[in-house]
Amino acid sequence: MTITPLHFPECLGKCTITGPSLQQVSSIVYDSREATNGSVFICIKGEHHDGHLFIEQALGRGAKAIVGTDSKHLNRYTPYDNDVSFITVHDSKEALARLSTAFYNSPADQLSTVGITGTNGKTTVTSYIYSMLNALSFRTGSIGTAGIWTDQKKTKFKQTVPTTPEAPDIHHVLNHFQENGVQGALLESTSIALDQKRLGGIEFNVAVHTNLTPEHLEFHKTMDDYRKAKMKLFKQAGKAIVNLDDKGMAQGIIDTFDGALVTYSVTAMADFEATEIHFSDKGTFFNLHALGSIYKVEAPIYGKYNVSNLLAAVASCYQLGFSLKEVLSVISKVKSPEGRFQIVDNHAPYQIVLDYAHTPDALSHVLQAVKEIPYKKLIVMITGVGLRDPRKRPLMAREVEGLADEIVVSVDQPGFADREVVVNDVLKGFAETYTNHIHSRLYREQAIHHAFDLAESGDLVLLTGIGFGGYQIIGDEKVPYSEFEVIDQYFSSKKTTLKEPV
Numbered sequence: 209m210t211i212t213p214l215h216f217p218e219c220l221g222k223c224t225i226t227g228p229s230l231q232q233v234s235s236i237v238y239d240s241r242e243a244t245n246g247s248v249f250i251c252i253k254g255e256h257h258d259g260h261l262f263i264e265q266a267l268g269r270g271a272k273a274i275v276g277t278d279s280k281h282l283n284r285y286t287p288y289d290n291d292v293s294f295i296t297v298h299d300s301k302e303a304l305a306r307l308s309t310a311f312y313n314s315p316a317d318q319l320s321t322v323g324i325t326g327t328n329g330k331t332t333v334t335s336y337i338y339s340m341l342n343a344l345s346f347r348t349g350s351i352g353t354a355g356i357w358t359d360q361k362k363t364k365f366k367q368t369v370p371t372t373p374e375a376p377d378i379h380h381v382l383n384h385f386q387e388n389g390v391q392g393a394l395l396e397s398t399s400i401a402l403d404q405k406r407l408g409g410i411e412f413n414v415a416v417h418t419n420l421t422p423e424h425l426e427f428h429k430t431m432d433d434y435r436k437a438k439m440k441l442f443k444q445a446g447k448a449i450v451n452l453d454d455k456g457m458a459q460g461i462i463d464t465f466d467g468a469l470v471t472y473s474v475t476a477m478a479d480f481e482a483t484e485i486h487f488s489d490k491g492t493f494f495n496l497h498a499l500g501s502i503y504k505v506e507a508p509i510y511g512k513y514n515v516s517n518l519l520a521a522v523a524s525c526y527q528l529g530f531s532l533k534e535v536l537s538v539i540s541k542v543k544s545p546e547g548r549f550q551i552v553d554n555h556a557p558y559q560i561v562l563d564y565a566h567t568p569d570a571l572s573h574v575l576q577a578v579k580e581i582p583y584k585k586l587i588v589m590i591t592g593v594g595l596r597d598p599r600k601r602p603l604m605a606r607e608v609e610g611l612a613d614e615i616v617v618s619v620d621q622p623g624f625a626d627r628e629v630v631v632n633d634v635l636k637g638f639a640e641t642y643t644n645h646i647h648s649r650l651y652r653e654q655a656i657h658h659a660f661d662l663a664e665s666g667d668l669v670l671l672t673g674i675g676f677g678g679y680q681i682i683g684d685e686k687v688p689y690s691e692f693e694v695i696d697q698y699f700s701s702k703k704t705t706l707k708e709p710v
């Protein structure tokens with residue numbers, strides 16, 4: 209067990225302390241149930257509970273310091289525990305980040321760090337940068353929706369939050385990277401995490417922007433607040449990479465960022481610009497205009513939006529100090545994350561493409577991308593997400609209407625939402641709801657099987673939504689879910705064999 213002496217006024221700045229200012233600390237926890245002998249417990253007021261109500265439990269489990277914003281609660285315990293530090297702060301989340309940074313001895317400072325933010329594309333850009341940097345023998349780990357990876361493999365670190373972990377978990381991972389000789393760390397930086405200061409205390413070498421379109425409004429409430437949350441990443445970075453094609457926040461970053469900034473675009477002049485984009489079944493070809501020259505690029509990716517993601521990744525490697533020649537030498541090594549425009553190699557007489565699109569913007573991009581693949585009929589499955597903003601659901605229908613021959617509507621991550629309500633919300637987005645070509649199924653599994661039932665030789669089946677990550681949230685439980693098992697079940701029941709996905 210690591211024991212770190214923490215001097216609280218030094219770590220926290222302005223705060224009020226009753227009890228010792230210095231403690232030998234064994235862990236930093238925000239959940240009383242995780243407290244052990246020597247822990248610092250930080251009380252957080254959440255959506256469902258007030259962490260201050262669990263002080264007694266944390267003390268009972270051996271916590272040596274309690275940090276919170278509510279001095280009334282803290283003062284209740286001070287007369288009884290003279291050897292415990294009770295610390296009142298202005299902002300618990302900020303305190304959590306500061307204490308975590310100090311406990312792990314600022315591991316981010318020893319690594320080259322890249323923060324990636326945007327509504328869509330974070331996981332893809334992270335995966336592209338990860339594969340290129342490791343191919344350049346710059347040992348790089350990553351933290352995000354695809355899991356926590358060292359340069360070698362996916363780790364077993366527990367992910368309590370879908371994408372960007374809580375501050376103690378981030379610094380624990382960065383410390384592990386550092387102790388194992390990893391040189392670079394890529395962090396998907398969600399707006400919620402930025403808003404909640406989970407990334408507080410990290411000075412990123414590079415901050416990357418992909419795009420900003422409506423999402424997470426169930427949390428941020430307005431687009432302006434959503435944008436402001438994402439902008440925070442650029443206040444804690446030395447260099448920035450900006451997507452000029454994005455109307456949502458590109459200009460905002462350009463206007464306010466005061467470090468070294470480069471731009472990229474697939475439609476306009478930029479520091480990294482792609483033109484003459486062509487697709488084949490092997491991937492994409494384009495001309496890269498950068499640093500005053502034109503380079504012919506061939507990469508194993510699909511869709512114009514992925515060319516945009518690739519430019520972001522190339523610019524990131526460049527901003528980290530690699531020459532363009534070095535970066536281009538490993539471009540053939542880029543790997544896409546699971547479920548992002550993944551073509552399933554199978555023995556069915558039709559093609560199957562899986563894509564994580566669960567926002568209207570993502571769906572519109574992936575629909576454009578499949579148009580590059582020849583097919584007779586296009587069958588698309590779309591979903592409404594129970595856990596997220598209901599206003600987004602009909603917009604998914606609007607994006608696909610008129611672009612597919614058959615559409616199957618279903619539900620992802622229902623949470624406590626009624627599946628019928630979610631499906632009906634999506635269906636409301638169709639101008640012509642009652643056509644024979646719009647189908648609905650309450651369960652993702654059923655919808656996938658129905659999409660296959662509709663498919664014939666030469667067709668293309670596009671399955672979109674949250675089929676990846678290994679679970680569906682039903683009620684408040686994470687129920688295991690595997691997209692490939694669902695696909696396999698269909699074909700084994702039809703006695704058709706399916707090869708491993710490529």
Ligand SMILES: CC(=O)N[C@H]1[C@@H](OP(=O)(O)OP(=O)(O)OC[C@H]2O[C@@H](n3ccc(=O)[nH]c3=O)[C@H](O)[C@@H]2O)O[C@H](CO)[C@@H](O)[C@@H]1O[C@H](C)C(=O)N[C@@H](C)C(=O)N[C@H](CCC(=O)O)C(=O)O
Pocket residue numbers: 238239240241251252253254255256257258259262353368369370371372373374398399400401
């Ligand atoms: C909306 C949100 O931010 N939720 C986070 C929040 O949960 P909450 O507000 O419900 O917490 P709560 O249950 O009210 O509890 C308040 C505090 O009391 C503590 N507690 C609770 C019970 C107890 O017995 N003892 C105790 O100490 C809790 O640990 C917590 O610190 O605080 C928890 C602990 O700090 C987080 O794990 C949880 O993230 C949940 C898992 C989550 O799903 N978050 C999503 C919305 C999220 O952050 N997503 C983004 C974006 C995803 C993407 O676009 O890819 C992400 O970065 O993953």
Ligand SMILES: Nc1ncnc2c1ncn2[C@@H]1O[C@H](COP(=O)(O)OP(=O)(O)OP(=O)(O)O)[C@@H](O)[C@H]1O
Pocket residue numbers: 326327328329330331332333353371418419513514516517547548549563564565566569570571573574
């Ligand atoms: N640059 C982009 N612009 C628009 N859509 C994109 C872009 N990149 C990816 N997408 C779409 O968004 C989907 C999700 O991509 P990805 O997982 O990389 O995004 P993300 O930002 O990590 O999403 P999440 O926050 O939900 O994990 C892809 O499957 C694709 O349909």
